[in-house]
Amino acid sequence: MVRARDLGIVIGKGQPGPLNAITDVPGVRVGHATIVRGDGPLVVGEGPVRTGVTMVVPHGDDVFTDSVYAGSHRLNGNGEMTGLEWIREVGLLSGPIGITNTHSVGIVHDGMIRNAVRTHPRGGSFWSLTVAAETWDGLLNDTDGFHVTMDHVDEALAAAHGGLVEEGNMGGGTGMVCHEFKGGIGTASRVVPEATGGWTVGVLVQANYGHRDLLRVDGVPVGEAIPTTEIPSPYDAVEDGGQLKAPPPGSGSIIVIVATDAPLLPHQCERLAQRAGLGIARMGGTGGNSSGDLFLCFATGNRGLPGITFADDPRVAIDVRSVNDHIIDGLFSATIESTEEAILNALVAAETMTGRDGITAHAIPHDRLVEVMDRYGRGTRANQGT
Numbered sequence: 001m002v003r004a005r006d007l008g009i010v011i012g013k014g015q016p017g018p019l020n021a022i023t024d025v026p027g028v029r030v031g032h033a034t035i036v037r038g039d040g041p042l043v044v045g046e047g048p049v050r051t052g053v054t055m056v057v058p059h060g061d062d063v064f065t066d067s068v069y070a071g072s073h074r075l076n077g078n079g080e081m082t083g084l085e086w087i088r089e090v091g092l093l094s095g096p097i098g099i100t101n102t103h104s105v106g107i108v109h110d111g112m113i114r115n116a117v118r119t120h121p122r123g124g125s126f127w128s129l130t131v132a133a134e135t136w137d138g139l140l141n142d143t144d145g146f147h148v149t150m151d152h153v154d155e156a157l158a159a160a161h162g163g164l165v166e167e168g169n170m171g172g173g174t175g176m177v178c179h180e181f182k183g184g185i186g187t188a189s190r191v192v193p194e195a196t197g198g199w200t201v202g203v204l205v206q207a208n209y210g211h212r213d214l215l216r217v218d219g220v221p222v223g224e225a226i227p228t229t230e231i232p233s234p235y236d237a238v239e240d241g242g243q244l245k246a247p248p249p250g251s252g253s254i255i256v257i258v259a260t261d262a263p264l265l266p267h268q269c270e271r272l273a274q275r276a277g278l279g280i281a282r283m284g285g286t287g288g289n290s291s292g293d294l295f296l297c298f299a300t301g302n303r304g305l306p307g308i309t310f311a312d313d314p315r316v317a318i319d320v321r322s323v324n325d326h327i328i329d330g331l332f333s334a335t336i337e338s339t340e341e342a343i344l345n346a347l348v349a350a351e352t353m354t355g356r357d358g359i360t361a362h363a364i365p366h367d368r369l370v371e372v373m374d375r376y377g378r379g380t381r382a383n384q385g386t
Contacts, residue, residue, distance in 0.1 A: 001167060004344045007370050008354045008380030011218055011344060012337035013240035017189035021165045021340070022202030024189040025259040027059035027300060030204065031160030032171030032185070033152040042142055042356040050141040050355045053108055054185055055156040056097040056204055056257050059299050061197050064128055067092040070298040071270030075277040079253045079292015080105050081133040084113030086308070091266025093298045094308045096157065098132040099206045101171040103139065104148035108132040111153025112228060127308065133294060135154055135208035135253040137175030139234050140355025155209045165204070168349030175355060176208035178346060179215040179284065180221060180233035180249060182361040183207040186346025187295045190334035196327040199262035199301070201334035203276070207346040209291050211250035214284035217369070218378045223284060225372040235359055237359040237370070253292035254280060254343075258335055263301030263321035268328065279339025297335075 004011065005020065016025025032054050038047030051289030058068050072084050087093060095116065098108040109132040112191035120126035148179065154170060165187045167173075173184025189202040190246055210382065212233060226237065235249040256276040264272070273295040287293050302320045306313050323331065347364045354360045373379025 011341040014190040014337045019344040022188040022204040023162045025202040026158045029057040029160040031156040045145045048356045049147045050175035052100045052171040052174045053152045053156045057160045059162040065322045067094040067305045071266045073273040073295045075293035076287040081294040083129045083131040086129045095130045102136040105132045105134045111150035133255045137164045141175035177361045178207040179210035180212040181364040183351035184350045186342040188338040188341035196330045201257045203338035203342045204257045205342045206255040208252040209254045216284040220376040231362045234361040251290045256295040258297035264299035269297040276339045277336040279336045280341045281345045
């Protein structure tokens with residue numbers, strides 16, 4: 001798997017964590033279930049299938065009963081992320097986060113609950129309002145065929161691990177398109193200086209949005225330099241006679257999950273989530289009308305919070321910590337840079353994929369990307385100091 005920094009492209013000035021991934025936040029795990037089968041013309045219910053599920057697990061304890069503070073933000077609301085009303089109400093995330101395709105949100109939501117009730121008392125004090133999010137993969141996938149099952153949720157949760165995160169054509173990102181190149185899953189992280197807390201911010205994206213000509217990488221107009229006349233857009237193939245009416249080029253969505261070990265309160269989580277939109281803007285995203293740009297931030301710096309359960313909790317009050325807002329700018333910058341680099345990593349890691357009706361989403365060509373970045377003084381030569 002190739003990432004942006006393997007090509008000599010460095011985003012921003014912040015210091016990445018050891019893995020430059022959301023799993024740099026202690027306890028966070030990521031798992032995928034990827035479904036790829038069939039080729040040729042679309043037969044709804046049969047394929048071709050290019051889809052999956054990605055799970056983000058917030059910490060290493062029982063995530064269904066050991067809640068963490070969280071907050072969300074909507075840049076544009078043509079999308080779905082379940083469970084947000086309860087997060088807005090009490091600021092608590094109680095469970096893993098599932099990311100999939102648009103028409104599989106329900107089954108992923110149900111699958112997470114099924115997974116939970118297998119290990120928690122049924123009919124007792126346990127209940128769950130899980131978070132399931134989506135972007136649309138219908139350019140490449142038989143998205144109306146309902147190929148994601150609750151067993152795939154179990155598979156992704158069982159596969160969840162720390163360490164390196166698989167990116168590109170993985171899990172929920174399998175059939176996704178970004179800036180009219182192949183897109184998918186990407187991740188990155190930043191560590192703020194010890195003087196302002198030393199905390200880690202990690203971001204994971206499912207990138208499925210954007211026009212080619214608006215794509216920017218570290219400010220460089222890469223999309224203009226590598227136009228659709230050079231590397232074709234998958235939207236062009238649909239317009240040339242695919243079975244489904246073509247959406248406008250650049251249609252789509254992006255899900256951004258922000259994790260941090262900083263002791264944030266829910267309203268501060270919401271503020272970090274909001275900053276993800278600035279990272280998208282730096283890549284050339286506009287939050288268009290047809291795009292579902294939904295962001296969630298959770299913070300593990302306060303633990304032992306009241307869970308979403310009917311079980312008795314004898315505490316009258318709980319003690320929590322909060323980052324001083326006078327130094328929170330470092331976390332904002334970490335979120336922006338991590339989001340920008342996570343999207344770029346999704347593009348760089350993704351591989352060319354052909355899906356339904358022979359429609360192909362081409363990977364961004366690494367050699368051309370490096371060439372363009374070097375031409376503008378922002379690539380390998382600049383980052384090696386030559």
